[in-house]
Amino acid sequence: xxQYLDLCKHVLETGVEKSDRTGTGTISVFGYxxxxxxxxxxxxxxxxxxxxxxxxxxxxxxxKGDTNVQTLMKxxxxxxxxxxxxxxxxxxxxxxxDMTGFGIRAATDSEFEKIYKxxxxxxRKRVIEDDEFASTYADLGPxxxxxxxxxxxxxxxxxxxxxxxxxxxxxxxxxxHIVTAWNPSEVDDMALPPCHVLFQFYVANGxxxxxxxxxxxxxxxxxxxxxxSYALLIHxxxxxxxxxxxxxxxxxxxxxxxxxxxEQVKEQLSRQPKELPTLKISNEGKSIFNLETTDIxxxxxxxxxxxxxxxxx
Numbered sequence: 001x002x003q004y005l006d007l008c009k010h011v012l013e014t015g016v017e018k019s020d021r022t023g024t025g026t027i028s029v030f031g032y033x034x035x036x037x038x039x040x041x042x043x044x045x046x047x048x049x050x051x052x053x054x055x056x057x058x059x060x061x062x063x064k065g066d067t068n069v070q071t072l073m074k075x076x077x078x079x080x081x082x083x084x085x086x087x088x089x090x091x092x093x094x095x096x097x098d099m100t101g102f103g104i105r106a107a108t109d110s111e112f113e114k115i116y117k118x119x120x121x122x123x124r125k126r127v128i129e130d131d132e133f134a135s136t137y138a139d140l141g142p143x144x145x146x147x148x149x150x151x152x153x154x155x156x157x158x159x160x161x162x163x164x165x166x167x168x169x170x171x172x173x174x175x176x177h178i179v180t181a182w183n184p185s186e187v188d189d190m191a192l193p194p195c196h197v198l199f200q201f202y203v204a205n206g207x208x209x210x211x212x213x214x215x216x217x218x219x220x221x222x223x224x225x226x227x228x229s230y231a232l233l234i235h236x237x238x239x240x241x242x243x244x245x246x247x248x249x250x251x252x253x254x255x256x257x258x259x260x261x262x263e264q265v266k267e268q269l270s271r272q273p274k275e276l277p278t279l280k281i282s283n284e285g286k287s288i289f290n291l292e293t294t295d296i297x298x299x300x301x302x303x304x305x306x307x308x309x310x311x312x313x
Contacts, residue, residue, distance in 0.1 A: 001045055001273050003034040004227065008265050011219055011257050018256070023101070026256035033252070036231065038245040041276025042298060043231050045224040047268045049306040054079055055228045057293045063161060063236075064289060065149030067141065070127050070134040075293060079225075080140060082311060083191040085123050088137045096122075140191035147181040147194070164201065165288070168241045172203035182215075196226055201237065207246035208238040215253040220261040220268075220309055226250070232296070235279055240288045264309045277301035 015027035036043045044050055057077045069084045089099040097115050127138045142152070150157040160179045167177050178201075181194035199212040212230050217223050231248050238245045257265055277298040283291060 028256040177201035209246035211249035
């Protein structure tokens, strides 16, 4: 994963200080591209342990058109918990402790962190057990799954993933194999506007490649997940279309390292990358839309230990 480590170095060495929506602060560069040849191994981070199961369950959640985090919580996937939790604590119905600035406060105040964890765990339990509560406070609005599978238009909905697969099968040389998650009419209704906003597939010599444009890239926490998620998507679409895998091209807009991630990035840069793992898909004839998390795994994954860092919400 030299490509990723080179990105980290580039941001640290050339990035400028910028404020951001979360109030944390970043070091940022604008415009960067990485390329991964998927024939050389599955690009799952080896310089720190990365939770592949969470990547799989999130991608399948997108592909099923789901937008409610209850599904992910039941699979013990916390990726989107904080955004749903934010909706709850900002609602008039929330009567618990003051959670203003909860993300930053939990990262800097140990006493508040304890309260925050208790409130978040209580929220998770209620979401899992109470469907009515979950339908109101655990739905993130028209985020990725909604845009990918049922892009809303006047009197019609467009299934972009289904159309993509049909297009690749029927006209592989088309330059219109595109899926977009950035829907200007619905951005303000989303708990978090899409960061990975548009991707395009390309077929050549029997191989399927994909280029992603990502408007906002959290280099330490988010980008490793994005790389593996889109590499997995290429494998799944390729299998669905009877193609081999080609390249994943990752184009970044605002690529940033949060100021409270700098030491973690430096620790990761001090580590030597290891051999990439191998992806295994046991679909047993299942459609891409019916896969379960247990159908997908990696073999020979031997990463360096996990490096913890706070998420900026």
